[in-house]
Amino acid sequence: MARAAGQTHENTPKGLFVYGTLHPDHTPDEIRASVAQLSLIGSGTVTGELLDLGEYPGLITNGARNTVPGTLFALPDAPEVLRALDAYEGFNPDDVDGSLFRREPITVTMDGGHEETHWIYLYSLRDSE
Numbered sequence: 001m002a003r004a005a006g007q008t009h010e011n012t013p014k015g016l017f018v019y020g021t022l023h024p025d026h027t028p029d030e031i032r033a034s035v036a037q038l039s040l041i042g043s044g045t046v047t048g049e050l051l052d053l054g055e056y057p058g059l060i061t062n063g064a065r066n067t068v069p070g071t072l073f074a075l076p077d078a079p080e081v082l083r084a085l086d087a088y089e090g091f092n093p094d095d096v097d098g099s100l101f102r103r104e105p106i107t108v109t110m111d112g113g114h115e116e117t118h119w120i121y122l123y124s125l126r127d128s129e
Contacts, residue, residue, distance in 0.1 A: 019070035038073035058123025
């Protein structure tokens with residue numbers, strides 16, 4: 001599994017916060033088989049701003065204080081699933097600056113009120129953090 005800078009195996013997020021086309025209810029055919037391998041954890045929110053980019057949304061976190069709802073899914077112990085999701089989202093771990101989206105850890109407030117850290121795909125071109 002690819003890791004973001006500073007991530008070790010022990011603190012690598014095990015789940016993915018989904019707010020757009022990776023949700024099983026909205027998944028395009030090209031990524032459906034990979035998304036079908038995700039397991040539902042529950043619902044939660046992140047702090048950011050959700051942008052309407054036409055065919056898909058993009059979330060940015062550069063100082064935004066809006067609450068964005070989403071769904072949490074556990075990632076399978078199958079690196080090819082994460083690679084397929086990365087490719088679909090235009091994320092290249094070897095060229096983060098050139099990626100359309102960046103996969104990063106984010107704090108998610110779960111519906112029960114507790115916080116957990118999970119992966120999220122953030123829109124790169126407008127996020128200047």
